[in-house]
Amino acid sequence: MKQDNSQLEEFRTFLLEKELPEEKVASYLKGVRGFIQFLEDKNESIFSFTSGKLIEYADQLVSRDKEAAVSLVLGLWNYFPYIGKYQYLEELIDIAESASAMGNLYKRIADWHGEEIRDEIFKDIAIPPLGARPEKKPPVTREVMKRLEEKLGEEKTVELLRPCLHGRPGDDSKDKETFLELKDLDTFLTKKYQVLVKQVEKHRDEGTAMFAQLVDDEVVDYVKKVPTMGTGVREGNKIIVSKIPYQMKRLLNTKDEQMKRYYLCYCPWIRGAIKDGTEKEISSNFCYCSGGFFKLYWDKIFDQSVEVEPLKTALWGDLVCKFAIEIPEEIMKEYTQEQPPKKEL
Numbered sequence: 001m002k003q004d005n006s007q008l009e010e011f012r013t014f015l016l017e018k019e020l021p022e023e024k025v026a027s028y029l030k031g032v033r034g035f036i037q038f039l040e041d042k043n044e045s046i047f048s049f050t051s052g053k054l055i056e057y058a059d060q061l062v063s064r065d066k067e068a069a070v071s072l073v074l075g076l077w078n079y080f081p082y083i084g085k086y087q088y089l090e091e092l093i094d095i096a097e098s099a100s101a102m103g104n105l106y107k108r109i110a111d112w113h114g115e116e117i118r119d120e121i122f123k124d125i126a127i128p129p130l131g132a133r134p135e136k137k138p139p140v141t142r143e144v145m146k147r148l149e150e151k152l153g154e155e156k157t158v159e160l161l162r163p164c165l166h167g168r169p170g171d172d173s174k175d176k177e178t179f180l181e182l183k184d185l186d187t188f189l190t191k192k193y194q195v196l197v198k199q200v201e202k203h204r205d206e207g208t209a210m211f212a213q214l215v216d217d218e219v220v221d222y223v224k225k226v227p228t229m230g231t232g233v234r235e236g237n238k239i240i241v242s243k244i245p246y247q248m249k250r251l252l253n254t255k256d257e258q259m260k261r262y263y264l265c266y267c268p269w270i271r272g273a274i275k276d277g278t279e280k281e282i283s284s285n286f287c288y289c290s291g292g293f294f295k296l297y298w299d300k301i302f303d304q305s306v307e308v309e310p311l312k313t314a315l316w317g318d319l320v321c322k323f324a325i326e327i328p329e330e331i332m333k334e335y336t337q338e339q340p341p342k343k344e345l
Helices: 002-017 022-041 051-065 066-082 086-096 101-113 117-120 136-151 153-159 172-180 185-206 216-227 248-253 259-265 271-276 286-300 327-333
Strands: 233-235 238-242 308-312 324-326
Touching: 002 022, 002 324, 022 051, 022 066, 051 066, 051 086, 066 086, 101 117, 101 136, 101 153, 117 136, 136 233, 136 271, 136 286, 172 286, 185 216, 185 233, 216 248, 233 324, 248 259, 259 271, 259 286, 286 308, 286 324
Parallel strands: none
Antiparallel strands: 233 238, 238 324, 308 324
């Protein structure tokens, strides 16, 4: 523990140099120390521990103290890269990815349809908090979607999901500026894809993680073969985009199609069901939330609301998650070289 204490002090200095508030730094360190002690009690180390231990600890912790679980996740999110243990970020993301989605749906139902309907939909359902085992989430999704579609119908349920339930990280303003400067949608899409390829190559060359996964030549080659990844490719008046697989290397290394779909899917609210074969019990409409991730981006770029439709998804039984973004007519006219169809006389 002496070596760990020394490294944690260096980590503390590192965080403070990033100008994080001392209170936040203290909470991060407390979270990391708790996990280190948990591992030591099981004769394991923060530098090498058995798969599943982080999920086990987080699930125990959140049952006692939800705020402590948040500190654990945020602390380790910073600590694992600091000590060069990028491989453990995958398990951390299993805990943290889209953790707020169901809570956001809970709030959106009340805002759009009233608290009475919200309470009816979520009656006797406990939303798993950040830190809970991922396996606890798909059964909640299954029941909530079933009740929503029975109460509101499929159309209104889809409308609740279209804006995405977990938002987008970062700010897309620079991309919007680039698009307006280029004045050509196809050029913009090509440049965005080229940037993605360079980013993937950089991660490979530097040995750093991309979306919490280490990158090698096989991953780079895969990205180079799928130009719809990232921002997408225009086909007529639609942009066709494929999601980058959640665990790309694992997907490439398995021949089991069910596990390929599991490694493809990002959504913790359904991916466990893909793994255990119960995904058909979850409404296929839930993937409109995933389409909403792209909708938020293109709403910003085009400065107006766009329609996004799922084409293929892991939940539906496909080995790719692909979506179509409808390009507004005025964008087609001003930012593409394609001529509108001639009207018949």
